[in-house]
Amino acid sequence: MNPTYQKAHYVHSAHNIDQLPPERGLEIAFAGRSNAGKSSAINAITHQNRLAKVSKTPGRTQMINFFALDEDRHIVDLPGYGFAKVPLSVKNHWVETLERYLAARQTLVALVIVMDIRHPLREQDWQMIQWAQSSRIELHLLLTKADKLKRGAANQQLFAVQKALSEAGVEASLQTFSATKREGIDDIHGLMDEWFKYTD
Ligand SMILES: Nc1nc2c(ncn2[C@@H]2O[C@H](COP(=O)(O)OP(=O)(O)OP(=O)(O)O)[C@@H](O)[C@H]2O)c(=O)[nH]1
Numbered sequence: 001m002n003p004t005y006q007k008a009h010y011v012h013s014a015h016n017i018d019q020l021p022p023e024r025g026l027e028i029a030f031a032g033r034s035n036a037g038k039s040s041a042i043n044a045i046t047h048q049n050r051l052a053k054v055s056k057t058p059g060r061t062q063m064i065n066f067f068a069l070d071e072d073r074h075i076v077d078l079p080g081y082g083f084a085k086v087p088l089s090v091k092n093h094w095v096e097t098l099e100r101y102l103a104a105r106q107t108l109v110a111l112v113i114v115m116d117i118r119h120p121l122r123e124q125d126w127q128m129i130q131w132a133q134s135s136r137i138e139l140h141l142l143l144t145k146a147d148k149l150k151r152g153a154a155n156q157q158l159f160a161v162q163k164a165l166s167e168a169g170v171e172a173s174l175q176t177f178s179a180t181k182r183e184g185i186d187d188i189h190g191l192m193d194e195w196f197k198y199t200d
C-alpha cells in the first residue's frame with residue numbers, strides 16, 4: 001500500500017464556497033447521502049479511526065472538510081445530502097454549495113459518490129452524477145456497507161447499478177466496499193493513486 005494515505009491529517013473546514021482553501025494541487029472529494037458512510041470510508045482508506053467524524057445520527061458532517069496527504073494532495077469530505085430532518089434553508093444551502101464546488105473547483109480531479117449498497121442511486125445521487133459528468137471529472141461509485149448483504153446479493157446490486165449507469169450513458173467506475181470489514185480498500189487506493197498521480 002502507498003504509505004501516504006496514512007499520513008492524512010485535518011487541515012481546513014469550509015461552510016461556504018468562499019471559505020475554500022486556495023486551489024493548489026489535486027483534490028478527491030467524497031459525496032453521498034447523509035449516513036451513507038462517507039466519513040467511515042475516508043477513515044478506512046486512510047487507516048485511521050477518527051480522522052473524519054463518524055456518527056449514527058445522519059447529518060454529522062456539516063462542513064466541507066479538507067484532509068491533506070501532502071501540500072498538493074487533498075481528500076475532501078463533503079456534507080451529506082438527502083437527510084429529511086434538515087431544514088429546507090440548510091438543504092438548499094448545501095445543494096447550491098455542492099453544485100458550485102463541483103462546477104468551479106479547478107483542483108478537483110475525481111468525485112467518489114458513496115452509496116449504501118442497499119439503497120443505491122437515489123434521486124440526489126443522480127443529480128451528483130450529472131454534475132460530475134458535466135464537470136468532466138473522474139467519477140467512482142462506492143457501494144458501501146457491503147457487509148450488510150451476503151456476497152451474492154452484494155454482487156447483484158453491483159451489476160444492477162452498473163446496468164443502470166450504462167443505460168443512462170454515465171461513464172463511471174464502481175465497486176463494493178465495507179469500512180467495517182475493511183473490504184475494497186486496495187481497489188480504491190489503486191484509483192486514487194492514479195488520480196493523485198502517484199503512478200506516473
Ligand atoms: N455495517 C457497516 N456500517 C457502516 C459502514 N460504514 C459506515 N457505517 C455506519 O454508518 C453510520 C454512518 O456513517 P458515517 O461514516 O458517519 O456516514 P456519513 O456519510 O459520513 O454521514 P454524514 O456525515 O451524516 O453525511 C455509522 O453508524 C457508521 O458506523 C460499513 O461499511 N458497514
Ligand SMILES: [Mg+2]
Pocket residue numbers: 038039040053054060061077
Ligand atoms: Mg460524515
